[in-house]
Amino acid sequence: MNDLIENVTNGKRISAEEGLALFKQADVLTLGELANAVRKRIHPDRIVTFIVDRNINYTNICENRCRFCAFYRDASSPEAYLLTKEEIFGKIEETLAQGGTQILMQGGVHPDLGIEYFEDLFSAIKSRFSIQIHSLSPTEIDFLARRSKLSIEDTIRRLKAAGLDSIPGGGAEILADRVREAVSPKKVRWREWAEVMRTAHRLGMPTTATMMFGSIETKEEIVQHLLRIRDIQDESGGFTAFIPWTFQPGNTELGGRAATAVEYLKTLALSRIMLDNVPNIQASWVTQGAKIAQVALEFGANDFGSTMIEENVVAAAGVTFRMTKQDIINIIRDAGYVPAQRDTRYNILAKEDIKPER
Ligand code: SF4
Numbered sequence: 001m002n003d004l005i006e007n008v009t010n011g012k013r014i015s016a017e018e019g020l021a022l023f024k025q026a027d028v029l030t031l032g033e034l035a036n037a038v039r040k041r042i043h044p045d046r047i048v049t050f051i052v053d054r055n056i057n058y059t060n061i062c063e064n065r066c067r068f069c070a071f072y073r074d075a076s077s078p079e080a081y082l083l084t085k086e087e088i089f090g091k092i093e094e095t096l097a098q099g100g101t102q103i104l105m106q107g108g109v110h111p112d113l114g115i116e117y118f119e120d121l122f123s124a125i126k127s128r129f130s131i132q133i134h135s136l137s138p139t140e141i142d143f144l145a146r147r148s149k150l151s152i153e154d155t156i157r158r159l160k161a162a163g164l165d166s167i168p169g170g171g172a173e174i175l176a177d178r179v180r181e182a183v184s185p186k187k188v189r190w191r192e193w194a195e196v197m198r199t200a201h202r203l204g205m206p207t208t209a210t211m212m213f214g215s216i217e218t219k220e221e222i223v224q225h226l227l228r229i230r231d232i233q234d235e236s237g238g239f240t241a242f243i244p245w246t247f248q249p250g251n252t253e254l255g256g257r258a259a260t261a262v263e264y265l266k267t268l269a270l271s272r273i274m275l276d277n278v279p280n281i282q283a284s285w286v287t288q289g290a291k292i293a294q295v296a297l298e299f300g301a302n303d304f305g306s307t308m309i310e311e312n313v314v315a316a317a318g319v320t321f322r323m324t325k326q327d328i329i330n331i332i333r334d335a336g337y338v339p340a341q342r343d344t345r346y347n348i349l350a351k352e353d354i355k356p357e358r
Contacts, residue, residue, distance in 0.1 A: 001025055008034045008273055011041060019223045019274050028262050028269075035269035035300030042279060043302045047351070048332045049280070049342040052325055053102035053134070054095040054309040058083045062108025064139070066184035068173070068215055070251035070316040072108045082110065085124060092129050095309055099325070102344050104306070105135035106170055106313075115148045115158060122163035132344040133163050137170035138196035142188045152199045160205060166344050167200050169209035169243065175228045176221040183215055183254060194232055201238025206345060209239045209278070213267055214246040214259030222267060226274040233277045240346055241280035241303060244271050245287045250318035261292050265299045272300025280346060285328075286311060289321045294335050303342075304328050
């Protein structure tokens with residue numbers, strides 16, 4: 001273990017076996033210290049970034065019916081909805097009025113929405129607003145490709161031409177088909193998720209990567225997930241950030257208990273240690289709350305994610321943490337870091353102008 005700790009401290013890449021040994025044997029503070037050392041090497045400036053954006057869940061109608069999801073509804077449900085274009089435009093106007101620079105549009109897999117719907121929607125948005133469209137997870141893109149009988153490459157090319165700027169890494173859950181078959185049997189398998197990401201990167205489109213953990217996966221599968229992200233990144237270099245977050249069992253078919261703070265922090269730290277080629281690691285205040293997210297900055301995270309002017313998916317599981325832009329700024333400063341507003345590609349938009357407010 002001492003050799004392993006020394007290797008990480010000296011910036012050596014660690015193998016799957018070594019990652020697993022760290023995960024199983026190192027205590028939470030040791031993992032935090034190592035992750036912090038990696039983070040300092042990659043981000044020596046003590047800047048913690050965040051973005052002002054809004055999640056727009058254009059529909060909750062979904063035919064995949066994942067067992068961990070509290071958000072989806074069947075088309076026949078009285079709670080089923082599909083936002084109109086005008087409603088989406090209204091949400092974008094509110095986002096821009098609050099200094100927002102990005103919208104994250106994700107929905108259920110709606111059987112009636114083909115690629116033309118999104119081409120039309122994205123080009124209408126781009127003709128009206130100056131905003132980054134960071135939207136459609138690999139599951140949605142794969143569905144559009146199959147529904148429209150297109151290759152993944154042609155699907156992404158067409159969406160890009162219509163205005164799609166980047167792809168969120170949602171729906172990765174755990175990149176192990178044993179887990180996927182159990183918790184989301186109708187969703188893309190890990191190779192298909194990876195194929196969407198590789199193709200996007202090849203076409204010059206950045207993406208993020210996520211990991212939802214704390215359901216039925218093993219530690220080995222978490223390490224395998226990190227290795228798979230690292231391998232894709234070695235090939236294509238298109239991941240801007242990695243976002244580990246915890247399964248929220250409320251109102252889901254899967255149920256069970258939520259991951260503890262220690263489990264979250266250890267997994268976050270391991271992510272920073274193993275993903276030596278992914279520039280940014282995001283803290284998940286939406287699932288952990290502001291206090292644990294603040295501690296996460298000492299466990300490898302250098303990004304606070306988004307202000308999330310609107311969030312519906314985690315809220316559907318009964319977890320509703322809320323933070324304003326000013327709350328995020330205060331929390332980052334209070335932890336001893338410099339808050340900086342960024343855009344989708346992690347360019348800094350405002351730093352010196354930000355003042356704490358007590
Ligand atoms: S996680 Fe996504 S794909 Fe699965 S049921 Fe929920 S909305 Fe549908």
